[in-house]
Amino acid sequence: MDKLVIEGNVPLRGRLPVSGSKNAALPILLACILAEGSVRLRNVPKLRDISTTLELLRLLGCEAEQDGNSVETCVGANLTPEAPYDLVRTMRASVLCLGPLLARLGKAVVALPGGCAIGSRPVDLHLRGLERMGAHFDLEGGNILGRCDRLRGAHIHFDFPTVGGTENLLMAASLAEGETILENAAREPEVVNLADFLNACGARIQGQGTSIIRIQGVERLTGAEFRIMPDRIEAGTYLVAAVITDGELYLENCSMNDLDAVVYKLREMGVWIQEGKSGVLAKRGAKLVGVDLMTQPFPGFPTDMQAQVMTLMGLADGSGVIKETIFENRFMHVQELVRMGAQIKVSGQNAMIRGVTHYNGAPVMASDLRASASLVLAGLAARGTTEVRRIYHLDRGYEELESKLSQVGARIRREAQ
Numbered sequence: 001m002d003k004l005v006i007e008g009n010v011p012l013r014g015r016l017p018v019s020g021s022k023n024a025a026l027p028i029l030l031a032c033i034l035a036e037g038s039v040r041l042r043n044v045p046k047l048r049d050i051s052t053t054l055e056l057l058r059l060l061g062c063e064a065e066q067d068g069n070s071v072e073t074c075v076g077a078n079l080t081p082e083a084p085y086d087l088v089r090t091m092r093a094s095v096l097c098l099g100p101l102l103a104r105l106g107k108a109v110v111a112l113p114g115g116c117a118i119g120s121r122p123v124d125l126h127l128r129g130l131e132r133m134g135a136h137f138d139l140e141g142g143n144i145l146g147r148c149d150r151l152r153g154a155h156i157h158f159d160f161p162t163v164g165g166t167e168n169l170l171m172a173a174s175l176a177e178g179e180t181i182l183e184n185a186a187r188e189p190e191v192v193n194l195a196d197f198l199n200a201c202g203a204r205i206q207g208q209g210t211s212i213i214r215i216q217g218v219e220r221l222t223g224a225e226f227r228i229m230p231d232r233i234e235a236g237t238y239l240v241a242a243v244i245t246d247g248e249l250y251l252e253n254c255s256m257n258d259l260d261a262v263v264y265k266l267r268e269m270g271v272w273i274q275e276g277k278s279g280v281l282a283k284r285g286a287k288l289v290g291v292d293l294m295t296q297p298f299p300g301f302p303t304d305m306q307a308q309v310m311t312l313m314g315l316a317d318g319s320g321v322i323k324e325t326i327f328e329n330r331f332m333h334v335q336e337l338v339r340m341g342a343q344i345k346v347s348g349q350n351a352m353i354r355g356v357t358h359y360n361g362a363p364v365m366a367s368d369l370r371a372s373a374s375l376v377l378a379g380l381a382a383r384g385t386t387e388v389r390r391i392y393h394l395d396r397g398y399e400e401l402e403s404k405l406s407q408v409g410a411r412i413r414r415e416a417q
């Protein structure tokens with residue numbers, strides 16, 4: 001197992017390219033199950049979650065190869081309906097093959113994903129929506145066993161705008177008979193990217209990006225070429241890296257549109273952010289101050305940026321409260337930040353942060369993807385050496401993290417633990 005060793009307190013300066021979005025690429029790769037013909041995707045990040053998804057696609061009977069940041073897929077004649085636990089447990093997004101398999105084969109056997117460090121994460125809303133379209137489910141040996149004749153269009157109202165649920169239903173409805181209306185649908189840019197991909201393959205989807213999405217089912221989808229959107233969470237993480245190290249970074253290939261809520265809060269904290277022609281420039285303003293924020297579904301403040309912004313707020317003047325409303329257990333980074341000198345107290349959904357003047361390097365343990373990112377950020381700002389352990393989490397979601405950060409001046413290296 002590897003660890004990251006960071007010598008902190010060095011300002012990061014220069015240009016940093018933003019990779020393709022993990023959370024857009026994962027559902028789009030699984031949507032390839034729906035297409036008859038080959039699909040070519042560009043700007044796919046090289047990440048562990050992507051290689052896991054390609055492995056899953058191959059197990060299901062699709063050809064799927066990555067060459068650099070391009071992926072080509074083609075569904076073979078022997079599409080099979082089984083997504084085994086060994087793969088699903090390493091990546092919850094695997095459950096997004098449920099909708100496509102039911103739509104293509106009328107059958108799916110997908111291991112029920114367990115809970116994870118950030119919460120219990122049930123998939124009841126996915127299943128309820130698919131049931132409305134005519135699917136039947138049983139639970140056998142820890143697997144969701146789904147069956148259906150051709151799925152039928154339906155009117156579905158989500159109790160909560162679930163990202164994965166909206167994506168599973170979008171994919172299933174694309175090949176269903178008749179019209180599906182998704183109400184209270186997730187509005188995340190990654191959902192829009194998936195809908196745009198499906199439309200490029202011949203689907204008839206309207207309203208993506210709003211809370212009512214209408215899908216007219218079609219008989220078949222074809223192959224297509226498509227570019228994955230930039231990773232707004234990676235971009236947000238590096239915005240924080242620029243500010244927390246008192247440096248200046250120009251993030252290439254990203255726009256502020258998808259990061260509105262994060263940019264708004266960072267500006268309220270005193271961060272200087274400017275949009276350029278093909279990217280975003282960020283640096284610390286005159287003074288950094290604590291603010292209050294609450295995570296919410298898009299267009300609210302994203303839970304996937306909560307840990308990183310908390311790390312920054314830990315070094316601001318004054319205090320602030322962060323309320324986490326999306327996942328019940330997403331404060332696992334707090335105790336590790338406290339080991340580095342942060343003053344943060346958690347009470348239920350709220351974390352109370354009192355700014356300190358600096359962090360001190362320490363050995364810390366990563367517990368999930370964004371918690372790991374927050375510890376790297378703390379290490380970049382800290383006095384002395386920080387060792388971030390269990391970094392396999394980071395490899396799920398940040399493409400070439402050490403080499404990107406090194407290129408802008410960070411002293412960071414990977415070592416065997």
Ligand SMILES: CC(=O)N[C@H]1[C@@H](OP(=O)(O)OP(=O)(O)OC[C@H]2O[C@@H](n3ccc(=O)[nH]c3=O)[C@H](O)[C@@H]2O)O[C@H](CO)[C@@H](O)[C@@H]1O
Nearest residue numbers: 023093121122123124125126162163164165303304326327
């Ligand atoms: C691969 C991917 O894109 N992951 C993102 C996706 O996760 P994911 O798709 O799992 O997130 P959801 O929006 O579905 O989940 C949000 C909340 O709804 C609950 N819920 C969800 C489905 C369901 O059937 N029942 C239910 O109760 C979840 O437990 C959670 O508390 O959106 C999250 C919220 O923006 C992000 O943090 C994740 O990075």
Ligand SMILES: C=C(OP(=O)(O)O)C(=O)O
Nearest residue numbers: 023092093304369370397
């Ligand atoms: C929680 C995340 O991913 P996943 O849903 O794949 O666990 C994330 O990207 O922060």
